[in-house]
Amino acid sequence: MIQLFHVSKFYDRCAALDDVSFRIDKGECVILTGPSGAGKTTLLKVIFGAEIPDTGQILVQNRNVARLRGRAIPYLRRTMGIVLQNFQLLPKKTVYENVVLPLVIQGVKRREARKRVVDVLTAVGMDHKQTIRTGVLSAGEQQRICIARAIVNSPILLLADEPTGNLDAALTVEIVELLKRIHAQGTTILLATHNQRVVEQMSGRVIHLQAGHVVIDEGATS
Amino acid sequence: MIQLFHVSKFYDRCAALDDVSFRIDKGECVILTGPSGAGKTTLLKVIFGAEIPDTGQILVQNRNVARLRGRAIPYLRRTMGIVLQNFQLLPKKTVYENVVLPLVIQGVKRREARKRVVDVLTAVGMDHKQTIRTGVLSAGEQQRICIARAIVNSPILLLADEPTGNLDAALTVEIVELLKRIHAQGTTILLATHNQRVVEQMSGRVIHLQAGHVVIDEGATS
Amino acid sequence: MRPLYLLREAMTNLRVHRGNVLIGIVTTAFTLVCFGVFVLLYLNLKNLTGTLQGDIEVVVYLDPGASEQVMSLVQKRLRTEPAAVALTFVSKEQALREFAEQFPEESLLLEGMDGNPLPASVVISLSPRFLDTESLGAFAERVKQLPGVTHVAYSQDWIDTLTLVVSYFELGAVVIGTILAVSTVTIIANTIRLSLYTRKEEIEILRLIGATGAFIAIPYVIEGTILGAVGGGLSLAVLKGIVEFFRLELSASGWFMGVEHMLPVFPKQVSFLLVMTGMLLGCGSSVLSVFGLMKVRN
Amino acid sequence: MRPLYLLREAMTNLRVHRGNVLIGIVTTAFTLVCFGVFVLLYLNLKNLTGTLQGDIEVVVYLDPGASEQVMSLVQKRLRTEPAAVALTFVSKEQALREFAEQFPEESLLLEGMDGNPLPASVVISLSPRFLDTESLGAFAERVKQLPGVTHVAYSQDWIDTLTLVVSYFELGAVVIGTILAVSTVTIIANTIRLSLYTRKEEIEILRLIGATGAFIAIPYVIEGTILGAVGGGLSLAVLKGIVEFFRLELSASGWFMGVEHMLPVFPKQVSFLLVMTGMLLGCGSSVLSVFGLMKVRN
Numbered sequence A, B: 001m002i003q004l005f006h007v008s009k010f011y012d013r014c015a016a017l018d019d020v021s022f023r024i025d026k027g028e029c030v031i032l033t034g035p036s037g038a039g040k041t042t043l044l045k046v047i048f049g050a051e052i053p054d055t056g057q058i059l060v061q062n063r064n065v066a067r068l069r070g071r072a073i074p075y076l077r078r079t080m081g082i083v084l085q086n087f088q089l090l091p092k093k094t095v096y097e098n099v100v101l102p103l104v105i106q107g108v109k110r111r112e113a114r115k116r117v118v119d120v121l122t123a124v125g126m127d128h129k130q131t132i133r134t135g136v137l138s139a140g141e142q143q144r145i146c147i148a149r150a151i152v153n154s155p156i157l158l159l160a161d162e163p164t165g166n167l168d169a170a171l172t173v174e175i176v177e178l179l180k181r182i183h184a185q186g187t188t189i190l191l192a193t194h195n196q197r198v199v200e201q202m203s204g205r206v207i208h209l210q211a212g213h214v215v216i217d218e219g220a221t222s
Numbered sequence C, D: 001m002r003p004l005y006l007l008r009e010a011m012t013n014l015r016v017h018r019g020n021v022l023i024g025i026v027t028t029a030f031t032l033v034c035f036g037v038f039v040l041l042y043l044n045l046k047n048l049t050g051t052l053q054g055d056i057e058v059v060v061y062l063d064p065g066a067s068e069q070v071m072s073l074v075q076k077r078l079r080t081e082p083a084a085v086a087l088t089f090v091s092k093e094q095a096l097r098e099f100a101e102q103f104p105e106e107s108l109l110l111e112g113m114d115g116n117p118l119p120a121s122v123v124i125s126l127s128p129r130f131l132d133t134e135s136l137g138a139f140a141e142r143v144k145q146l147p148g149v150t151h152v153a154y155s156q157d158w159i160d161t162l163t164l165v166v167s168y169f170e171l172g173a174v175v176i177g178t179i180l181a182v183s184t185v186t187i188i189a190n191t192i193r194l195s196l197y198t199r200k201e202e203i204e205i206l207r208l209i210g211a212t213g214a215f216i217a218i219p220y221v222i223e224g225t226i227l228g229a230v231g232g233g234l235s236l237a238v239l240k241g242i243v244e245f246f247r248l249e250l251s252a253s254g255w256f257m258g259v260e261h262m263l264p265v266f267p268k269q270v271s272f273l274l275v276m277t278g279m280l281l282g283c284g285s286s287v288l289s290v291f292g293l294m295k296v297r298n
């Protein structure tokens, strides 16, 4: 599913990623941990093609992301669900409009799309706010909308960056249960988090980054 | 220090704050908890004058915030340190430039300002990134810069909204210790958080909001 | 579902960003008005110099003793000249009448004379193509050779002046017109570009969830095209208003009675040009801006 | 520290947002060029009609039998008229010479005559203030009453035409000038407003940490003023270039030799006006925009 070969990303002062190599198979659930600034977000960005590594190669679903032409990237991203730390929502559009967008882009029929959106909004507990603009929502609510949008098109791969940072304990448990259900349905998950409870509860393979290096890779398959 | 009298804030669907009354004395440390969407952020915004309540009165340092003229608000805010959930940093300015800004606004001498900025950046563990633009920092790093900026001018009142949401356990402990030190120096703190560890560690009075109501107020002084 | 979605999206954008859109429309309209004022001034002045050029005449004086036959022969020959677009024969009697009318002062002179000393003549209106000094000289030389012609008169000065004024005017039109055209394009493109800059994040978010360039760009381009077309239409209305105002003003003055073709005109092509320019600029600028904003990989 | 900080901040903003700033400068420059082209056309045409108006003359014909004394008395009286700016006495002999020059054709007539039938005259150049039909009529009436004056001649048609053309032209200048001025203000204000919209968040953040309105606004206003001034300067350069181009072109044509005042002019006031307009518009628009953006309470 995902293979990184000696991937490095340097900035003027420091290396955000330094010779990172690992492989994630289809259907795995991998938790990415590490202190602040370890390179977790950079690693995810490199995988979905928002950053190009300085050295190394990345294969995602057998496509070389670093070499992918700009026009191919949208099609790659449609197979992924992405949750970022800074909620990337269109603030002037409603909750429904935001969540339905990936389906519109893929040309899903309107009735089918509506059903799926209502399902995921219910799963994250936000179905009662469908017609509110996301710009006025609370941080936790926005975070849940992002999760809903990432899973609405049943992605093959889910990349989530600290998806429970603004959620209380009870909601965190709910979201983790949701992710586990999605994983059980066959979605490969790569989840970056600081929350020790989430790490324990997800009970998957853990990759621990520190200053751009992989220092722990529990349960690596190779 | 802060007094709320029957404060309510309604939106078309729901009440973000519903008849909230409490009083925070000078030197107190109050933790605000509650599920996602309970109204914590709204409560803080009402206190620093970014939202005007629909009903009720708020006194902050004996000034009626709801009735304060627009021109007086900047001077009120200079006595406060504010950390918001969506990091409000100038992305094109460096870490140093961002943190020094409250001091520049208050006309603090350059040498004195430099010393204070270096101190707070060291306290949050970000002094080695002074000349990096904040726009490229990791989420946890940005969060720490926000905290540094909020405390750099030794505010009388510190309002912090989920200041550890993007920090790992070790850093969270450090930040909480920092806040406790600031509190010990006499700063009144109002801290909204989901993190149970933070609540335990801060060991202050806890106000629990639920759907805009105060449901628990442990250790209320009146 | 998607084409409809993109169109609806454009409409929503127009509504949501109505501040920016209004600014864009107003800027487009005003810029096109500036350009339009110039184009109309040019067309109307050109119209006017055309009328003036029609006034230039060459007078061929005929031998006072020439027979009727000779005179009609001269006229026949003159008709074959490509430079001559219209001929008017002025008899001796007509010449005397006109002289008395034109110079009442000097006509006292004629009273003391016996007979009519003035010659008959043929007045030739010239085609504008032959208005330069050289071809005119050659033409006059040729005509002078005809039997029965005593000499040929034309105002060298007036023709030189008009030739110069017209060429000066054309040069000015080209220089100023070019500058104004470049300004128009730049201003409209810049306005649309600026109004898209405020939506940079929107574009980034759409990229994140796998929208293709076309999917992102089409609503913006529709938006820009509508904006440009409305701006063009508005400028059309303003310019029409100005021209109508002058037409009324001048008709009321009564001065141009019967000379309707000297009233300011507003050619249909200009209307078309304005709206099309607005639309094309709106469309082109948004295409450039949106793809410019998308170039950054993220 | 703070005034310096605000100035440095403005400089940084100019650098960081150089894309927007460049767009603003170019738009300002081009808009002012459009306006400047119009102002210069107006000034130069006005200059030209002034020259033409100077050509209008009233001819006072004197009694052929009048004595030298009477003639000089008439001239003395005419000199007291405020409408008359210059007098030229044309004697009978001069009149004959000029007639022969002007009308070589008709001068044959004079050959058969005994003596000089042409009267002496005084040619009066008129002050432009008295060029309208009514005051001219009154003036002519007054002059006619003088002893030794037989009659007064002036070209009614030509004066009517010129009066109409000048008033038409002034009207056009006012209408078009107003529209262009409004356009200029709108376009420049809008461009600056749009370029500030992209920094809405910046303003919100500064408000959050207790910056006063002045602290936030001053760098933007400095920025806008510099932008406007540079735009104005740029437009000045372009317009100077155009005028110089025409001066050279026309000087080379040799046509205006000795009539230097008919060459296109570029008054100093226009330079000043352009740069000042740019600066004021830049300053004013940023003040309005930035306080508009700050009005929202947050």
Ligand SMILES: Nc1ncnc2c1ncn2[C@@H]1O[C@H](COP(=O)(O)OP(=O)(O)OP(=O)(O)O)[C@@H](O)[C@H]1O
Binding pocket: A011, A012, A013, A015, A016, A034, A035, A036, A037, A038, A039, A040, A041, A042, A043, A085, B132, B136, B137, B138, B139, B140, B141, B166
């Ligand atoms: N353009 C850049 N220039 C300089 N440094 C950069 C740039 N982009 C990222 N960095 C640095 O790279 C490091 C890795 O950032 P990254 O966002 O991947 O961290 P992270 O593991 O996600 O941290 P967090 O848990 O705080 O989100 C950070 O220290 C950051 O400051």
Ligand SMILES: Nc1ncnc2c1ncn2[C@@H]1O[C@H](COP(=O)(O)OP(=O)(O)OP(=O)(O)O)[C@@H](O)[C@H]1O
Binding pocket: A132, A136, A137, A138, A139, A140, A141, A166, B011, B012, B013, B015, B016, B034, B035, B036, B037, B038, B039, B040, B041, B042, B043, B085
């Ligand atoms: N302009 C608005 N229109 C409608 N609803 C709004 C508006 N602003 C806020 N709300 C609602 O008010 C409620 C309170 O929001 P608030 O941001 O205060 O919650 P919070 O306690 O900070 O939650 P979180 O822990 O998720 O940050 C939310 O449900 C939000 O959707």
Ligand SMILES: [Mg+2]
Binding pocket: A040, A041, A042, A085, A161, B138, B139, B140
């Ligand atoms: Mg991160």
Ligand SMILES: [Mg+2]
Binding pocket: A138, A139, A140, B040, B041, B042, B085, B161
């Ligand atoms: Mg909140």
